[in-house]
Amino acid sequence: MHHHKYRLIIPFLLPALLLYGAFVLWPYAQAIYVSFTSWRGVSPNKPWVGLDNYERAWNDPRLTDALSRNAQILIVLPLVTIAIALTFAALFTQGSNAIRGAGFYRVVFFFPQVISAVIVGILWSYVYHPNVGLLNGVLGAVGLGSLERAWLGNPTTILWAIVAVAVWSSVGFYMVIYIASMQSIPTSFYEAATLDGANRWTTFKDITFPLIWETLRTTLIYIGIIALDFFVLVQVMTGGGVGSGRRAEVAALYLYNQAFDRSRWGYASAIGVILLVLTLLLSVVIMRLTRRETYEF
Amino acid sequence: MIDDIVQPIAEPVPVKGKLHRITGKLGIGDIAFNGVAQLLLIFWALMVIFPFLWMIMTSFKTDPEILFSPWNLPDTLQWNNFSRAWNEAHIGRYFVNSLIVIIPSLAGTLLVSSMAAYVLARFEFRGRQLLYYLFMAGLMFPVFLALVPLFFLVQDLHMTATYQGLILVYIAYSLPFTIFFLTGFFRTLPTEVAEAALVDGASHFRIFFNIMLPMAAPGLIAMGIFNFLGQWNQFLLPLVLMPDQNKYVLSQGLAFLAIQQGYANDYSALFAAMTITMIPTLLVYVLFQRRLESGLTAGALKG
Numbered sequence: 001m002h003h004h005k006y007r008l009i010i011p012f013l014l015p016a017l018l019l020y021g022a023f024v025l026w027p028y029a030q031a032i033y034v035s036f037t038s039w040r041g042v043s044p045n046k047p048w049v050g051l052d053n054y055e056r057a058w059n060d061p062r063l064t065d066a067l068s069r070n071a072q073i074l075i076v077l078p079l080v081t082i083a084i085a086l087t088f089a090a091l092f093t094q095g096s097n098a099i100r101g102a103g104f105y106r107v108v109f110f111f112p113q114v115i116s117a118v119i120v121g122i123l124w125s126y127v128y129h130p131n132v133g134l135l136n137g138v139l140g141a142v143g144l145g146s147l148e149r150a151w152l153g154n155p156t157t158i159l160w161a162i163v164a165v166a167v168w169s170s171v172g173f174y175m176v177i178y179i180a181s182m183q184s185i186p187t188s189f190y191e192a193a194t195l196d197g198a199n200r201w202t203t204f205k206d207i208t209f210p211l212i213w214e215t216l217r218t219t220l221i222y223i224g225i226i227a228l229d230f231f232v233l234v235q236v237m238t239g240g241g242v243g244s245g246r247r248a249e250v251a252a253l254y255l256y257n258q259a260f261d262r263s264r265w266g267y268a269s270a271i272g273v274i275l276l277v278l279t280l281l282l283s284v285v286i287m288r289l290t291r292r293e294t295y296e297f
Numbered sequence: 298m299i300d301d302i303v304q305p306i307a308e309p310v311p312v313k314g315k316l317h318r319i320t321g322k323l324g325i326g327d328i329a330f331n332g333v334a335q336l337l338l339i340f341w342a343l344m345v346i347f348p349f350l351w352m353i354m355t356s357f358k359t360d361p362e363i364l365f366s367p368w369n370l371p372d373t374l375q376w377n378n379f380s381r382a383w384n385e386a387h388i389g390r391y392f393v394n395s396l397i398v399i400i401p402s403l404a405g406t407l408l409v410s411s412m413a414a415y416v417l418a419r420f421e422f423r424g425r426q427l428l429y430y431l432f433m434a435g436l437m438f439p440v441f442l443a444l445v446p447l448f449f450l451v452q453d454l455h456m457t458a459t460y461q462g463l464i465l466v467y468i469a470y471s472l473p474f475t476i477f478f479l480t481g482f483f484r485t486l487p488t489e490v491a492e493a494a495l496v497d498g499a500s501h502f503r504i505f506f507n508i509m510l511p512m513a514a515p516g517l518i519a520m521g522i523f524n525f526l527g528q529w530n531q532f533l534l535p536l537v538l539m540p541d542q543n544k545y546v547l548s549q550g551l552a553f554l555a556i557q558q559g560y561a562n563d564y565s566a567l568f569a570a571m572t573i574t575m576i577p578t579l580l581v582y583v584l585f586q587r588r589l590e591s592g593l594t595a596g597a598l599k600g
Binding site: 004005006007008009012013015016017019020022023024025026027028030031034041084087088091095099100101104105107108109110111112114115116117118119121122123124125126127131132133134137168171172176199200225228229231232235236239240252255256259260265268269272273275276279280283 | 326327330331334335337338341342344345346347348349351352355363364367368409410412413415416417420422428431432435437438439441442443444445446447448449450465466468469470472473476501502505526529530532533537548549551552555556564567568571574575578581582586589590
């Protein structure tokens with residue numbers, strides 16, 4: 001194109017490459033190296049210990065517990081979030097005429113997604129508050145007082161109370177994605193189905209669902225990655241996982257505590273690498289499992 | 298005035314029914330469908346709105362009112378909760394700190410990303426694909442995996458507990474998505490104006506800053522809003538990189554306050570602080586809702 005183009009290309013790419021390389025790529029690479037050392041952060045040399053940290057991780061019941069919570073979240077969070085978001089998206093797009101107030105609902109549903117997870121976490125820890133909380137108050141008011149409890153103080157409810165908040169804050173986001181995807185389906189498909197006498201459910205099942213499949217699997221991976229992270233909400237809603245909050249400790253929070261409270265940098269990095277591998281594996285597995293014929297339209 | 302700025306990138310698709318019944322008449326099934334739909338939607342809308350309204354209402358109450366009549370409206374509006382939160386709980390300071398970090402980091406994110414995206418979108422050179430995928434790889438990994446080495450890197454650079462450290466890291470972690478979005482955006486812009494300018498002897502630099510950047514304004518605004526929210530709400534990075542309590546950013550200060558106020562039982566100041574923290578986000582959301590939706594969902598759809 002232009003023989004002087006490299007005079008532009010190099011200076012234009014350099015700042016981005018430097019920042020990205022130094023602060024994003026390099027730490028990831030570093031983390032892998034540190035995970036093979038017993039570094040405690042004080043001395044500059046990092047004693048090489050081979051696979052010791054990984055062996056320790058394998059035998060660490062606290063990490064196993066934390067990972068099993070991630071696994072439970074991984075099963076529940078995508079299912080519930082996608083089911084609700086998909087239902088709402090279908091309500092907006094599958095009706096024979098426009099839903100009244102659609103614009104309003106959309107703006108409202110999306111809103112929690114843009115609010116800081118810290119605010120959402122604090123707000124909900126007060127919604128769940130045993131005495132002054134909104135949830136127990138509403139339950140009492142509608143005659144379900146027997147269900148009232150200290151949602152975040154109870155070991156059986158704490159994790160799911162936090163997962164519910166994640167669903168609450170992200171449903172609108174996925175709903176908007178599904179609406180966009182559904183609206184790209186040509187109207188003629190639906191007209192043909194109606195002529196064939198298909199009802200709403202068959203139309204949804206046989207036309208909408210297969211045609212938004214690509215979007216569904218993308219969001220599935222997206223939510224899966226979030227389920228393996230889940231740090232901020234748990235950290236904020238359990239006060240860093242202390243006391244009864246230990247019952248909601250996820251792997252990322254354990255990593256954080258091992259690193260920044262206990263200075264076990266080597267071990268913490270090994271947990272990070274394990275999570276990274278699990279994240280990549282998860283993406284590959286979901287891609288494989290959800291592969292189907294794609295429909296071009 | 299706002300309308301001038303918020304020209305949507307693509308015309309937003311209105312939410313409306315897809316399935317046009319051939320008869321054009323509403324049957325019983327349609328009415329039932331709409332009725333059930335409205336019930337579900339109203340229920341969820343209340344689920345979303347109610348906690349926020351409760352939060353705002355609570356921020357106007359006294360502590361005894363919060364504890365003993367959590368359901369009633371405040372007797373008198375306690376505006377002093379807000380001044381207490383702003384001054385004594387240092388939310389004012391955290392607010393200013395957030396601005397000190399976010400203004401340069403937003404400007405930096407947009408400048409650095411748009412330069413890289415422009416080159417990636419408009420020039421052929423060896424390794425271009427590779428570079429593009431290298432940046433995109435950053436979209437895949439959760440930030441906390443890099444936390445430990447990032448902490449030490451920033452320490453080695455003597456930038457722990459400094460604004461500039463946080464600013465550089467914010468920019469770096471905003472690059473993948475912003476470059477992804479803007480590369481797509483630059484590809485859609487017409488080439489004729491730039492080519493004509495090149496023939497007229499304008500330098501590549503002038504073409505970029507005087508022609509291409511203004512043309513890319515809608516994309517830059519979309520990414521400005523997107524990154525504003527991401528960086529304003531950022532919690533994990535400052536938690537690790539900003540241990541100096543005087544320099545806490547807002548979400549970090551708020552989390553700190555929540556733990557403190559839990560002990561001090563000063564709920565009213567905490568709720569006022571939450572309301573204050575939410576206001577900028579709420580404003581940005583109300584003003585730029587459409588633009589934001591398209592920006593936030595673009596990544597998920599194409600990623």
